[in-house]
Amino acid sequence: MNAPHPSVVSLAAAVAPIELPPPASALEQLLGMPAAAAAAAGLPPVALVRVAEGATLFHEGAPARSVHLVQAGHFKVVRVGEDGYEQVLDFAGRHELLGCDGFADGHHRSAAVALEESWVYVLPVAELLRLCHQLPGFGRRWQAAIGRLVARTGEMAWLMAAVGAEKRTARFVLLYARRMAALGLSSRRLNLRMGRRDIASHLGLAHESVSRSFSLLAEGGLLRVDNREIEILDRERLEAFARCTRGYGEPAPRRARGSAASAATATSH
Amino acid sequence: MNAPHPSVVSLAAAVAPIELPPPASALEQLLGMPAAAAAAAGLPPVALVRVAEGATLFHEGAPARSVHLVQAGHFKVVRVGEDGYEQVLDFAGRHELLGCDGFADGHHRSAAVALEESWVYVLPVAELLRLCHQLPGFGRRWQAAIGRLVARTGEMAWLMAAVGAEKRTARFVLLYARRMAALGLSSRRLNLRMGRRDIASHLGLAHESVSRSFSLLAEGGLLRVDNREIEILDRERLEAFARCTRGYGEPAPRRARGSAASAATATSH
DNA sequence: CGTACCGTTGAAGGGGGTCAATTCGAGTGG
DNA sequence: CCACTCGAATTGACCCCCTTCAACGGTACG
Numbered sequence: 061m062n063a064p065h066p067s068v069v070s071l072a073a074a075v076a077p078i079e080l081p082p083p084a085s086a087l088e089q090l091l092g093m094p095a096a097a098a099a100a101a102g103l104p105p106v107a108l109v110r111v112a113e114g115a116t117l118f119h120e121g122a123p124a125r126s127v128h129l130v131q132a133g134h135f136k137v138v139r140v141g142e143d144g145y146e147q148v149l150d151f152a153g154r155h156e157l158l159g160c161d162g163f164a165d166g167h168h169r170s171a172a173v174a175l176e177e178s179w180v181y182v183l184p185v186a187e188l189l190r191l192c193h194q195l196p197g198f199g200r201r202w203q204a205a206i207g208r209l210v211a212r213t214g215e216m217a218w219l220m221a222a223v224g225a226e227k228r229t230a231r232f233v234l235l236y237a238r239r240m241a242a243l244g245l246s247s248r249r250l251n252l253r254m255g256r257r258d259i260a261s262h263l264g265l266a267h268e269s270v271s272r273s274f275s276l277l278a279e280g281g282l283l284r285v286d287n288r289e290i291e292i293l294d295r296e297r298l299e300a301f302a303r304c305t306r307g308y309g310e311p312a313p314r315r316a317r318g319s320a321a322s323a324a325t326a327t328s329h
Numbered sequence: 330m331n332a333p334h335p336s337v338v339s340l341a342a343a344v345a346p347i348e349l350p351p352p353a354s355a356l357e358q359l360l361g362m363p364a365a366a367a368a369a370a371g372l373p374p375v376a377l378v379r380v381a382e383g384a385t386l387f388h389e390g391a392p393a394r395s396v397h398l399v400q401a402g403h404f405k406v407v408r409v410g411e412d413g414y415e416q417v418l419d420f421a422g423r424h425e426l427l428g429c430d431g432f433a434d435g436h437h438r439s440a441a442v443a444l445e446e447s448w449v450y451v452l453p454v455a456e457l458l459r460l461c462h463q464l465p466g467f468g469r470r471w472q473a474a475i476g477r478l479v480a481r482t483g484e485m486a487w488l489m490a491a492v493g494a495e496k497r498t499a500r501f502v503l504l505y506a507r508r509m510a511a512l513g514l515s516s517r518r519l520n521l522r523m524g525r526r527d528i529a530s531h532l533g534l535a536h537e538s539v540s541r542s543f544s545l546l547a548e549g550g551l552l553r554v555d556n557r558e559i560e561i562l563d564r565e566r567l568e569a570f571a572r573c574t575r576g577y578g579e580p581a582p583r584r585a586r587g588s589a590a591s592a593a594t595a596t597s598h
Numbered sequence: 599c600g601t602a603c604c605g606t607t608g609a610a611g612g613g614g615g616t617c618a619a620t621t622c623g624a625g626t627g628g
Numbered sequence: 629c630c631a632c633t634c635g636a637a638t639t640g641a642c643c644c645c646c647t648t649c650a651a652c653g654g655t656a657c658g
Binding site: 139141142143145147149150160161162163164165169170185188189192193199200203204206207208209210211212213214216217218220221223261264303304305306 | 408410411412414416418419429430431432433434438439454457458461462468469472473475476477478479480481482483485486487489490492530533572573574575
Binding site: 223255256257267268271272274275287306307 | 639
């Protein structure tokens with residue numbers, strides 16, 4: 061707990077904004093050009109700030125003056141219900157936007173909490189409109205980013221549509237793996253940055269159910285689970301299992317020792 | 330079924346595009362100016378097309394060349410899973426945008442089906458960028474619309490977070506009422522445009538459970554249910570009931586005859 | 599009048615929520 | 629180094645709620 065009272069204050073206590081991070085910059089990819097070219101085009105430099113683990117990037121209800129582009133690290137997007145229940149809306153990693161729901165009325169409708177030490181670019185909303193005007197091609201990129209954001213609703217619906225905790229957990233793992241693959245990382249060995257509670261809140265389950273699901277999927281030989289280290293052992297069967305949204309049937313592919321009969325799992329029907 | 334094979338073809342068979350609809354135009358509100366002023370600014374006219382009940386505005390996977398602004402009527406946004414299960418992602422009415430998830434890669438990730446005879450404005454994506462450049466103030470309005478769209482993820486999460494079919498149904502009713510209020514319509518007497526199956530798919534429940542939930546909420550005196558005609562009898566208690574997301578407890582406020590004791594329902598506990 | 603679909607209600611069965619105990623690891627201070 | 633604490637993660641047991649299967653009434657339509 062290097063953040064005693066998680067607050068935006070921790071931002072001020074962070075290291076001074078840097079100009080260019082170690083690997084490829086998420087900002088450059090969004091702009092569609094290297095930072096040097098952007099500077100030459102007369103664009104003001106974009107701040108890159110550090111967010112400590114457990115710190116809140118922005119609070120629910122706070123005025124939304126800027127959006128954030130994740131350069132490194134991971135966040136959870138949460139909303140606290142009127143009853144105090146913390147609902148995890150989404151997880152966001154590199155190249156993803158945070159805070160766009162604040163566009164609606166100028167106030168954030170969710171909070172973003174860093175799951176680990178992270179770095180984000182700060183893009184004032186006023187800058188965004190100017191970028192659309194000045195940078196040719198940025199409009200398209202910005203629209204694409206918005207499209208991916210809107211598509212998140214579909215992903216979430218896909219998650220929640222599955223009945224059965226195991227199916228839902230399987231879909232979560234597949235979704236997470238897909239995002240890792242999009243970042244060029246391994247989609248077999250996953251390093252979950254969030255705890256079981258956060259996963260459970262995201263999936264609408266009890267954290268015990270998530271734990272049980274992981275165990276059952278591992279018992280079935282689909283996954284190897286070691287705390288937050290996940291390895292997909294049999295992607296074929298995992299996807300087949302997650303495919304059918306409805307039906308408690310096909311309870312779990314437990315002990316399907318049959319080797320390559322991928323057509324149908326050898327459950328007794 | 331006036332649409333034998335629901336298809337975009339029905340669009341061509343629709344009445345010729347009109348220029349101005351009867352009441353206030355959703356397009357004018359998005360543009361921030363009357364259509365006459367927009368025309369004077371050199372903007373090309375925007376097509377307003379009719380979509381028959383049951384017709385598909387755009388299909389999943391189809392190339393996304395334009396977004397649609399609902400002027401009248403209602404749509405359901407659906408995604409068909411690989412297993413053929415139809416998942417309702419959202420419902421969209423007047424003043425709402427359809428097809429923005431296609432921004433991501435140029436292809437629609439969901440389909441839009443008209444629940445009744447509807448009218449939509451067709452906004453080519455290329456036009457949108459030009460509007461941002463030419464129309465002062467449009468950028469802000471467009472951002473706000475995007476923000477509302479992104480905020481939908483939070484609404485959906487709020488829906489699904491509730492455990493218990495009754496709570497989830499109650500939240501759906503409240504959400505629907507809120508949208509009706511935003512349109513200036515009555516938020517007490519609701520006219521659901523979608524069937525129980527669609528609601529169930531949207532809430533991740535069996536359609537029988539939705540039906541039962543409506544009956545139980547009606548039995549508790551919170552709602553009056555007559556097929557698709559819903560009336561909110563006691564908004565106070567309905568919101569209190571929907572408030573707590575978790576806990577099967579407080580099963581249902583059935584037969585709470587006690588008049589004004591709103592602090593705690595008089596269940597035997 | 600028959601068909602088809604929607605909406606409602608009943609009965610049975612199982613999955614997951616809740617509560618509870620246990621293990622394990624990290625951090626802390628003796 | 630060890631005792632202690634705290635939290636995360638796992639596992640077990642019980643029981644309610646929801647899914648599923650089934651039947652029934654109502655309405656639109658040919």
